[in-house]
Amino acid sequence: MSDTPDTGVANVGNAPYFGGVSRKESxxxxxxxxxxxxxxxxxxxxxxxxxxxxxxxxxxxxxxxxxxxxxxxxxxxxxxxxxxxxxxEGTVPPDIVAILQAHPEELDRLRRLYGGGAEAHHDQRSARGLEEISRG
The missing domain is CATH 1.10.260.40 (lambda repressor-like DNA-binding domains)
Structure with missing residues (x-):
C-alpha cells in the first residue's frame, strides 16, 4: 500500500521539498x-x-x-x-487548530523555538485570543 495521496497527478520525480520558505513568500x-x-x-x-x-x-x-x-x-x-x-495563505489545518486549542501551552513553547520579532508579538496577542477560545 502506498502512502502517496491519490491525486490523479504523476509526481514529477522531485525529491520532497525541504527548501526554505520566506515568511513573506506567498x-x-x-x-x-x-x-x-x-x-x-x-x-x-x-x-x-x-x-x-x-x-x-x-x-x-x-x-x-x-x-x-x-x-x-x-x-x-x-x-x-x-x-x-x-x-x-494563512489557513491553519483544522487538526492543528484542534491540537492548539487542546494544548494552548504549546504556543509559548513553539514561539520560543521558532519565534520572531514584531510578528511574534502580534502572534502573542492572537494566541491569547486562541487561548480564550479554547477555554471558552
Missing amino acids: AATLLRRLREEQGRSLRSVADEVGIAASQLSRIERGERGCNTTVGQRLAYYYGLPPELLELM
Missing part, C-alpha cells in the same frame, strides 16, 4: 518559483496537474487561490507537504 510566488527553477512551462505543468494553463497562471499571480483539490495536486506535483500552500 503560495503563488512559491509555485511560480518552483516551476521556473525546474525549467517547466506553465502549459506543461497545467497539463500534468489537470488544470487549464489560464487557471495556473492566475494562481501563480495570486489572483486566484487554490481549492483543496488543486492545491493538493500542485503540492504533490512539486513534492510539497500538502498543508504548506494553505499555511502560506
Whole structure:
C-alpha cells in the first residue's frame, strides 16, 4: 500500500521539498518559483496537474487561490507537504487548530523555538485570543 495521496497527478520525480520558505513568500510566488527553477512551462505543468494553463497562471499571480483539490495536486506535483500552500495563505489545518486549542501551552513553547520579532508579538496577542477560545 502506498502512502502517496491519490491525486490523479504523476509526481514529477522531485525529491520532497525541504527548501526554505520566506515568511513573506506567498503560495503563488512559491509555485511560480518552483516551476521556473525546474525549467517547466506553465502549459506543461497545467497539463500534468489537470488544470487549464489560464487557471495556473492566475494562481501563480495570486489572483486566484487554490481549492483543496488543486492545491493538493500542485503540492504533490512539486513534492510539497500538502498543508504548506494553505499555511502560506494563512489557513491553519483544522487538526492543528484542534491540537492548539487542546494544548494552548504549546504556543509559548513553539514561539520560543521558532519565534520572531514584531510578528511574534502580534502572534502573542492572537494566541491569547486562541487561548480564550479554547477555554471558552
